[in-house]
Amino acid sequence: MKSTLTCAMLAGSVLFTALVSANENTDDYINTLTELGFPAPKDNQLVHIPPTLQDLEQSDVHPELKRVIRRGYDLFTDTQQLRGENVFNNMNCSSCHLGDGRMPFSAPVWPAAVTLPGYRGKNDHVNNLEERIAGCFTYSMNGKPPEYGSDDMLALAAYHQWLARGVPMYPEKPIYGRGFPAPERPEELSYERGEQLYQEQCAVCHGDNGGGLQVGEKTVFPAPWGDDSNNWGAGLVRLFTAAGFIKNNMPLGQPLSLSDQEAWDVAYFISSQERPQDPRYTGDVAETLEKYGPTFHKHSLYGQKRDSDGKVLGDHSNTGDKDFLKPDTVWPRTFE
Helix, strand or coil, X not given: CHHHHHHHHHHHHHHHHHHHHCCCCHXXXXXXXXXXXXXXXXXXXXXCCCCCHHHHHHCCCCHHHHHHHHHHHHHHHCHHHHECCCECCXXXXXXXXXXXXXXXXXXXXXXXXXXXXXXXXXXXXXXXXXXXXXXXXXXXXXXXXXXXXXHHHHHHHHHHHHHCCCCCXXXXXXXXXXXXXXXXXXXXXXXXXXXXXXXXXXXXXXCCCCCCEXXXXXXXXXXXXXXXXXXXXXXXXXXXXXXXXXXXXXXXXXXXXXXXXXXXXXXXXXXXCCCCCCCCCCCCHHXXXXXXXXXXXXXXXXXXXXXXXXXXXXXXXXXXXXXXXXXCCCCCCCXX
């Protein structure tokens, strides 16, 4: 098992290193991606190669700003240092946004820096960059965001903006490699096939019971479900988002190695497992589903009966390792 885990980590490292080494030349960067099977950018798409920390050190940015950006990188890649204060599961920001938040087709984070403030349907109002980061803490980290304007929040925002260096605000062209683009959904999804594939392809890193792998306080591989995973309000509980992440990024270092059907089946199995309650929970799963089903949860299995045993998913008041449901930093805006 140890050798298999090492191989998985090395494969992921090799992929990220290959993309970083291609940074000097856009053609080399695109060739690296297309050789892996990713689509080439279309003529009307914006291609951006995010700068690295090495680029930061060689830049003429003020030394104090460099220090803050490095702090943002450190928080992004080791968010577990905020465990028990802002993070209440075993996730890091980089657990979902691979390659230090730079990887195309793995929801690279720099687009947020140039497309926000912007409207977000999830909370039905215009969000700025800090509020978008706060959403990740609230849902993906099952936690409580750092205070707006705090040192940690500023550092994280600065790191996002550094990665977007050179990109105009509100770019008119669609962004190449943005998000977790999902393959076309098959006609039927199978819990049983997904479970078998998970055991064959995923369990060696993420555990038979979905608990992930931690060494000391360091997350090596995150938990895909359970109390140490994201809650029912996180973006990855949506089937198309999970399928897109899996197809483009998993197994680690082997992107696009699963068929479309396999990616969707694994996503269906993982999304059928329990996790902490959605922070927007009203106290009743059916009522919560009625409120958010037309928008967010129409793409998840929240409030639906699980294929394997008929259990209604999300029908509980479990908040995981935290002692609150919704952090007090989550609030509506009216602009009135």
